[in-house]
Amino acid sequence: MEGKETREEMEKSGMIDTWMRKHRLIYTGATKHPFILSIRDGTVDFEAFKTWLGQDYIFVRAFAPFVASVLIKAWKESDDSSEMEVILSSMASLNDEIAWFKSEAAKWGVQLSEVVPQKANQDYCRFLESLMSPDVEYTVAITAFWAIEAVYQASFALCLEDGSKTPAKLREACRRWGNDGFGQYCNSLQKIANRHLGKTPDDVLTKAEVTLLRVLEHEVEFWNMSHGAA
Numbered sequence: 218m219e220g221k222e223t224r225e226e227m228e229k230s231g232m233i234d235t236w237m238r239k240h241r242l243i244y245t246g247a248t249k250h251p252f253i254l255s256i257r258d259g260t261v262d263f264e265a266f267k268t269w270l271g272q273d274y275i276f277v278r279a280f281a282p283f284v285a286s287v288l289i290k291a292w293k294e295s296d297d298s299s300e301m302e303v304i305l306s307s308m309a310s311l312n313d314e315i316a317w318f319k320s321e322a323a324k325w326g327v328q329l330s331e332v333v334p335q336k337a338n339q340d341y342c343r344f345l346e347s348l349m350s351p352d353v354e355y356t357v358a359i360t361a362f363w364a365i366e367a368v369y370q371a372s373f374a375l376c377l378e379d380g381s382k383t384p385a386k387l388r389e390a391c392r393r394w395g396n397d398g399f400g401q402y403c404n405s406l407q408k409i410a411n412r413h414l415g416k417t418p419d420d421v422l423t424k425a426e427v428t429l430l431r432v433l434e435h436e437v438e439f440w441n442m443s444h445g446a447a
């Protein structure tokens with residue numbers, strides 16, 4: 218009999234997969250955005266890429282304290298010590314990521330100290346800050362964390378697929394998030410999120426789903442900001 222999936226049925230495949238099916242349209246909007254498709258088909262406007270680069274540097278600086286807040290929640294709320302290690306590895310790579318943004322900006326002639334955060338970026342950073350509150354459950358925060366990373370992984374992996382015409386100058390940027398190692402790290406985050414979603418009360422489950430949708434909307438707005446600014 219067809220109908221709504223029960224919670225037990227959803228948990229069998231993992232809540233994240235269920236939500237990805239349920240919210241396919243917005244997930245595709247975030248991972249196959251026209252900006253990403255323009256990189257993939259080689260028609261990208263390099264000014265748009267430079268806008269993205271400067272804005273994302275600001276975002277990543279706000280993302281690092283968010284990841285730190287997830288680490289604190291894992292330390293307090295998780296019963297599996299390996300989760301802290303996954304989150305810690307992410308913190309270590311953020312250090313590399315900030316260094317990469319600085320050297321990439323120098324190559325493209327983007328003065329990072331002069332970049333002013335645009336509204337979509339400010340809104341997204343404010344949203345991240347709201348998730349840092351100790352009142353936000355670990356399950357909700359780890360779901361958001363997975364979604365933020367997974368959108369970049371899926372988007373940039375698309376630009377590396379066979380047949381893509383990604384300009385040589387942008388391939389390194391795409392490899393940063395589109396490589397297999399980053400994919401495996403996203404799978405680890407997804408497993409952690411699924412494990413906690415599978416045992417959380419219904420009200421927290423609803424909060425996590427709403428938070429996931431907010432992340433996807435912010436990601437779309439973030440791409441729009443870069444794409445529209447050319």
Ligand SMILES: Cc1ncc(CN)c(N)n1
Binds near residue numbers: 436
């Ligand atoms: C907007 C955005 N979203 C996600 C990521 C991947 N950490 C990022 N760097 N920037």
